[in-house]
Amino acid sequence: MRIGQGYDVHAFGPGDHVVLGGVSIPHDHGVVAHSDGDVAIHALCDAILGALALGDIGKHFPPSDERWRGADSRVFLRHCRILMRERGYALGNADVTVVCERPKVGPHAERMRALLADDLGVEADAISVKATTSEKLGFTGRGEGIAAMAVVLLVRA
Numbered sequence: 129m130r131i132g133q134g135y136d137v138h139a140f141g142p143g144d145h146v147v148l149g150g151v152s153i154p155h156d157h158g159v160v161a162h163s164d165g166d167v168a169i170h171a172l173c174d175a176i177l178g179a180l181a182l183g184d185i186g187k188h189f190p191p192s193d194e195r196w197r198g199a200d201s202r203v204f205l206r207h208c209r210i211l212m213r214e215r216g217y218a219l220g221n222a223d224v225t226v227v228c229e230r231p232k233v234g235p236h237a238e239r240m241r242a243l244l245a246d247d248l249g250v251e252a253d254a255i256s257v258k259a260t261t262s263e264k265l266g267f268t269g270r271g272e273g274i275a276a277m278a279v280v281l282l283v284r285a
């Protein structure tokens with residue numbers, strides 16, 4: 129077994145939606161990012177890469193690479209699944225926490241779990257998606273950005 133953790137942040141910017149866990153959620157801001165700025169998937173990818181000791185998402189998908197401009201972050205997650213399989217591992221379970229005052233994540237959590245599970249080749253009950261505000265404290269509390277954390281356990285395939 130191997131354990132990994134990941135963390136990602138993106139600032140809010142102009143736009144009318146945010147993408148979280150592969151789900152497009154209407155919002156009064158977008159996020160500033162090279163890709164679609166999906167903090168939940170970025171944190172999850174970093175947790176998997178960390179468990180495999182393979183560096184981080186920026187190493188595999190450099191922000192300097194035009195191929196990833198506006199990219200659907202699910203592409204990154206599916207690549208992490210391939211890296212796991214190549215090294216003889218599969219996802220045991222994952223726990224993702226999104227931190228923002230808004231948008232509300234709860235109504236979209238089940239759809240996120242289904243998409244993430246599909247990309248990682250596991251049942252939805254292996255994926256947890258949670259959300260919390262930071263009680264109006266700090267950058268997330270002031271509505272300046274959105275953060276996510278993820279923890280994964282990998283098992284021998």
Ligand SMILES: Nc1ccn([C@@H]2O[C@H](COP(=O)(O)O)[C@@H](O)[C@H]2O)c(=O)n1
Binds near residue numbers: 227231233261263
């Ligand atoms: N962006 C968010 C933040 C929170 N939730 C849900 O609300 C609950 C209460 O949040 P607190 O920060 O006051 O603990 C939280 O447990 C989530 O269920 C949400 O859906 N989206």
Ligand SMILES: C[C@@]1(CO)OP(=O)(O)OP(=O)(O)OC[C@H]1O
Binds near residue numbers: 137160164166185190
């Ligand atoms: C995802 C990548 C893709 O170029 O860019 P961003 O969307 O800016 O996201 P970040 O969380 O900063 O991770 C770095 C990059 O790998």
